Amino acid sequence: MTHKLDTLGAWLLGLLWFLPLAYAVWAAFHPGAYATRFDLTAPLTLHNFVAAWQAAPFGRYFLNTFLLVTMVLAAQFILCTLAAYAFARFTFRGRDLVFMLVLLQLMIMPDVLIVENYRLMSWLGVRDTIFAVGLPYFASAFGIFLLRQTFKTVPRELEEAARVEGASRWQVLTKVYVPLARPIYVAYGLVSVSYHWNNFLWPLIITNSVESRPLTVGLQVFASTDQGIDWSIITAATLLSAAPLLIAFLLFQRQFVQSFMRAGIR
Incomplete structure (x- = not known):
């Protein structure tokens, strides 16, 4: 009975996720007149x-x-690994006190620090x-916690054996610890890329020009026109911005799931 309820709940959650995506695909590939009504005879278009x-x-x-x-993920990998x-x-x-302060960051919403980050x-x-968009996220408390827990599961004997062979601290880290934590890096990388690809509020506040705005901020152009809102064009723009993440997931979904499963097991 419990298994059936879990399955039903999974289907309901999947349906709630699928319906907005289905509407976006329908509106994006049909003329604006058919964006808000379902008609099987509606013509397809790429306009x-x-x-x-x-x-x-x-393009920009x-x-x-x-x-x-890329910048944020590279900085997080380096800083979180060392910490x-x-x-x-x-x-x-x-x-222990410093680590508790790091964990305290997990309880603070990033939006609370917007004013201070803007002043900085x-x-x-x-x-x-x-650079300003990514700088506040270079260090990640979640990444430090996740990798620290993973590194603690590595047997000390492996490190001692490497040190006996003449390996330095840096070599032990890069040749022993990092390869063993590869699934965790993949799982965390997916979370980080997805978050910063879709982040909106902080980039909106800190940027003013096309030269520095990401996709999420650029999409507001379609909601601020004087000619009203064209849902077909808005959904097409949304699909364009989300396409890289969707394609990446469809191509590498097996690796994604395995990485998260291994991260949970650890």
């Missing part, structure tokens, strides 16, 4: 995608978003840049 691409500099928005998620290794294997005064970016003189 909405062409109009959406021409209405905004999507895609480049900005790609640079943003997690220190918390997992080093013994120093105040280690102004003081640094980097407002309206891709």
Whole structure:
């Protein structure tokens, strides 16, 4: 009985996720007159995608978003790996207190820090840049916690054997710990890329020009026209922005699921 309820709940959640996507696909591939009504005789068209691409500099928005998620993910991997290794294997005064302060960040919503982050970016003189959009996220408390827990499961004998062979601390980290935590890196990377690809509020506040705006902020162009809202063009633009993530998931869904399963087991 419990299994049947779980299955039913999964189907309901899947349906709630699928319906908005189905509507977006329907409206994007049909003329505007059919965006709000279902008609099997409605003609298919790619005009909405062409109009959406021409209405905004999507090429620049895609480049900005790609640079943003790549920069943030690279910084998070480096900083979180070093911090997690220190918390997992080093013994120093105040280690537990510092780790508790890191965990405290998990309880603070990023939006609470927007004002202070804006002041900091102004003081640094980097407002309206891709760097300013990503800088507040370079260190991730969740990433540190996840990798620290993973590194603690690595047997110390492996590290000791590597040290006996003459490996340095850096070599032990990169040759022993990092390869064993590869599924965790994949799982965390998916979460990070998805979050920063879809993040809207902070990029909207800190950027003012096309040269630094990501896709999510660029989409507001379609909701601020004087000619009213054309849902067909809006859904086409939304699908354009979401297409890379959807395609990546469809191509690598097996690897995605396996990575998250291994992350949960650890």
